[in-house]
Amino acid sequence: MGKGDYRVPAIVLGRGPTALGILRCLTMAGIPAYVACPASDHVTHSRWYRPTPGKNAWDGSLGPHAYELLRHMPLQKAVLIAGADDAALWLTDLPNTELASRYFLSTSSRETQEILQDKSRFSAFLESVHIPHPRTFCIECDTDIEAIPFDELDRVFIKPVNSQKFSDVTGVKGIWVTRKDELHAAWRRLHDQGFRLMVQEYVPGTASDHYFVDGFRDGSGEMTGLFARQRIRISPPDFGNSSYCRSIPLEQLQTPVADVTRLLAALNYRGIFSAEFKRDKRDGVYRILEVNTRAWTYVEFAARCGVNVCEMAYQDALGLPVHQATRDYKVGAGCVDFYRDFNTVRAQSAQARGPLPAILLQWAGAHFHSFRLDDPKPGLHFATQVLARRWSGRVPG
Numbered sequence: 001m002g003k004g005d006y007r008v009p010a011i012v013l014g015r016g017p018t019a020l021g022i023l024r025c026l027t028m029a030g031i032p033a034y035v036a037c038p039a040s041d042h043v044t045h046s047r048w049y050r051p052t053p054g055k056n057a058w059d060g061s062l063g064p065h066a067y068e069l070l071r072h073m074p075l076q077k078a079v080l081i082a083g084a085d086d087a088a089l090w091l092t093d094l095p096n097t098e099l100a101s102r103y104f105l106s107t108s109s110r111e112t113q114e115i116l117q118d119k120s121r122f123s124a125f126l127e128s129v130h131i132p133h134p135r136t137f138c139i140e141c142d143t144d145i146e147a148i149p150f151d152e153l154d155r156v157f158i159k160p161v162n163s164q165k166f167s168d169v170t171g172v173k174g175i176w177v178t179r180k181d182e183l184h185a186a187w188r189r190l191h192d193q194g195f196r197l198m199v200q201e202y203v204p205g206t207a208s209d210h211y212f213v214d215g216f217r218d219g220s221g222e223m224t225g226l227f228a229r230q231r232i233r234i235s236p237p238d239f240g241n242s243s244y245c246r247s248i249p250l251e252q253l254q255t256p257v258a259d260v261t262r263l264l265a266a267l268n269y270r271g272i273f274s275a276e277f278k279r280d281k282r283d284g285v286y287r288i289l290e291v292n293t294r295a296w297t298y299v300e301f302a303a304r305c306g307v308n309v310c311e312m313a314y315q316d317a318l319g320l321p322v323h324q325a326t327r328d329y330k331v332g333a334g335c336v337d338f339y340r341d342f343n344t345v346r347a348q349s350a351q352a353r354g355p356l357p358a359i360l361l362q363w364a365g366a367h368f369h370s371f372r373l374d375d376p377k378p379g380l381h382f383a384t385q386v387l388a389r390r391w392s393g394r395v396p397g
Contacts, residue, residue: 085117104317212230276290
């Protein structure tokens with residue numbers, strides 16, 4: 001992957017492994033970058049990390065004060081790239097301010113972002129364009145719960161309309177419910193905390209029935225990058241994130257690729273995306289679960305396989321020609337979040353996990369989520385933190 005002759009810097013707006021992945025993607029493309037994040041964040045240990053310039057570094061928090069920081073930042077121009085849902089939504093308003101003459105981004109309208117981020121609106125839109133998705137029921141009051149056909153559904157769970165806020169507060173992405181009275185109690189408790197909620201039917205299948213179509217759609221509507229991967233293991237079970245995944249050919253996901261292409265065209269979407277599907281074991285249908293409207297956690301993995309969507313976002317933001325990524329990217333590559341995958345494998349039975357030597361081979365040949373030989377400190381710092389917590393007894397063994 002060649003490096004471009006780029007002069008305008010980028011500002012990564014995010015934290016943790018996602019911000020680290022974006023920073024590394026930009027570095028791979030030869031794009032100078034700063035990161036707006038807390039001073040103690042994971043990404044600050046990278047050899048390529050630089051805080052935003054100026055008297056006060058931007059910690060990534062959003063609001064009017066962030067506009068002030070941008071106004072006084074000693075940069076003539078910069079490209080902003082989001083690594084979190086709230087940041088992606090917040091940035092949609094920036095083109096309507098005087099800052100638009102200095103700060104550039106590749107983004108959709110606020111309306112489009114809200115449809116994709118608000119799970120209830122997303123479900124309704126999927127219904128209108130006839131794209132398969134799990135049966136979903138919005139809950140605004142107790143009466144809505146009574147109308148849910150519990151007996152017709154497989155397993156069901158409560159999920160939030162706003163995933164990021166719910167996960168930040170509760171530490172989980174969803175909550176199982178088995179009976180209507182249990183649903184009533186859980187809804188009231190969460191509703192009283194200010195959450196808007198919905199009930200969704202669980203699509204039956206295993207972790208390896210989850211597939212992702214990641215990529216970039218530029219301002220002209222061209223899909224300049226597409227990357228397919230399959231989840232192999234998940235942590236924690238059911239509502240967690242991929243702990244080990246692998247790249248697969250786009251041809252293996254022809255229907256999901258066609259569905260997400262049609263969905264994004266219908267919304268006039270522009271920017272980085274990551275769409276998650278699950279293959280329903282009952283009928284083999286790929287049902288779309290969500291679409292991330294910003295750089296995702298495994299964005300560096302896609303770049304190392306040959307699809308650098310962060311470079312594309314930078315090019316598109318500045319009105320440069322956007323490089324068309326090859327569809328013949330590296331397939332069969334693995335990426336492991338080792339700490340979480342180790343715990344997942346350890347908790348599984350031998351029958352569920354398969355032969356241990358095969359897993360050891362997967363780990364030996366995989367890209368590691370945070371650790372890289374040419375940028376080892378973020379991974380080493382995380383490992384040191386884990387060991388310290390274990391030593392103090394705060395992390396279960």
